[in-house]
Amino acid sequence: MRRIYIISGPAGVGKSTTSKRLAEQFEHSAYIEGDVINHMVVGGYLPPWESEESLALVWENIADLSVNFVNSDKDVIIDYVAFPSDIEKLSEKVHSQLKQVEIIYVVLWVDRTELLRRDALRIKEHQMGDRCLALVEEFERKGLSERFLYDTTNLKETNLNEILWNIRENSRFVY
Amino acid sequence: MRRIYIISGPAGVGKSTTSKRLAEQFEHSAYIEGDVINHMVVGGYLPPWESEESLALVWENIADLSVNFVNSDKDVIIDYVAFPSDIEKLSEKVHSQLKQVEIIYVVLWVDRTELLRRDALRIKEHQMGDRCLALVEEFERKGLSERFLYDTTNLKETNLNEILWNIRENSRFVY
Numbered sequence: 461m462r463r464i465y466i467i468s469g470p471a472g473v474g475k476s477t478t479s480k481r482l483a484e485q486f487e488h489s490a491y492i493e494g495d496v497i498n499h500m501v502v503g504g505y506l507p508p509w510e511s512e513e514s515l516a517l518v519w520e521n522i523a524d525l526s527v528n529f530v531n532s533d534k535d536v537i538i539d540y541v542a543f544p545s546d547i548e549k550l551s552e553k554v555h556s557q558l559k560q561v562e563i564i565y566v567v568l569w570v571d572r573t574e575l576l577r578r579d580a581l582r583i584k585e586h587q588m589g590d591r592c593l594a595l596v597e598e599f600e601r602k603g604l605s606e607r608f609l610y611d612t613t614n615l616k617e618t619n620l621n622e623i624l625w626n627i628r629e630n631s632r633f634v635y
Numbered sequence: 636m637r638r639i640y641i642i643s644g645p646a647g648v649g650k651s652t653t654s655k656r657l658a659e660q661f662e663h664s665a666y667i668e669g670d671v672i673n674h675m676v677v678g679g680y681l682p683p684w685e686s687e688e689s690l691a692l693v694w695e696n697i698a699d700l701s702v703n704f705v706n707s708d709k710d711v712i713i714d715y716v717a718f719p720s721d722i723e724k725l726s727e728k729v730h731s732q733l734k735q736v737e738i739i740y741v742v743l744w745v746d747r748t749e750l751l752r753r754d755a756l757r758i759k760e761h762q763m764g765d766r767c768l769a770l771v772e773e774f775e776r777k778g779l780s781e782r783f784l785y786d787t788t789n790l791k792e793t794n795l796n797e798i799l800w801n802i803r804e805n806s807r808f809v810y
Binding site: 480483484485486487488489490491492496500501502503504513517520521524525528529532534535537 | 655658659660661662663664665666667671675676677678679688692695696699700703704707709710712
């Protein structure tokens with residue numbers, strides 16, 4: 461059975477690195493970067509965290525692409541800041557079009573100190589400073605079942621393979 | 636009525652510049668870069684010019700995104716090497732889901748000398764040399780109604796506004 465993996469979490473936790481490497485592990489896969497889908501809108505762009513319409517549109521696009529990829533027999537990896545309410549809508553839309561598919565929802569996590577430490581290691585133009593923490597607080601505020609959280613604070617980057625293995629094999633991430 | 640513009644043509648004719656500037660002219664618009672959609676496939680990637688399945692998938696994805704953007708009241712600009720057979724399938728898929736929409740198909744063109752001259756102006760890593768001409772020949776081979784061709788050989792880059800105006804206003808590009 462094909463799977464749709466959503467790799468979520470606040471900015472700076474390693475969504476992109478993890479997602480790309482995960483996509484490379486499958487024989488047939490597709491990698492959807494939510495930010496890229498979001499920024500296809502040019503004229504009249506409103507960020508999805510300020511506009512419900514933008515948010516709905518970006519998830520509709522992600523869902524349709526995912527369905528096409530699964531229909532074309534690929535595992536799908538979605539790299540985006542996704543809250544439980546987003547996954548609920550995605551799941552509904554996907555299951556209305558596909559009978560056989562499993563959704564895996566992982567919210568990568570590192571503690572605040574580690575998030576700020578990693579941010580400081582970036583080149584100046586890419587540093588986000590305190591803005592890193594705003595998304596952490598949003599995840600905490602919106603309530604998230606513990607089982608989807610994956611705290612990687614104490615895992616070094618060399619443990620990426622362990623992280624990938626867990627994402628693929630640990631049943632607690634099955635939505 | 637919303638419109639879907641497909642800006643096609645061989646590599647090096649100015650598809651990206653033209654498409655991006657066109658997208659910026661509309662109050663509500665979306666810009667779809669075909670190459671980006673194509674490269675979402677990671678594991679098992681086959682280029683669409685070598686695999687019918689890849690070609691069908693990339694156009695299915697482009698069509699679904701276009702429908703969502705039009706439903707969200709945006710004009711859509713597609714930047715991709717698109718042959719008449721691709722447009723036919725896109726048109727079918729789009730019209731089966733949308734009643735009110737107009738498709739505009741423009742194949743930008745410059746003569747071979749100009750194509751090679753522009754290519755030589757690029758930084759070395761981006762130069763394509765004779766490969767520029769391969770796509771020119773493919774367009775010629777596949778047969779293309781004259782009316783969709785837009786020869787911009789004698790237009791300077793400062794004439795971009797004239798090009799954009801023609802794409803928007805000249806009825807010969809309506810598919």
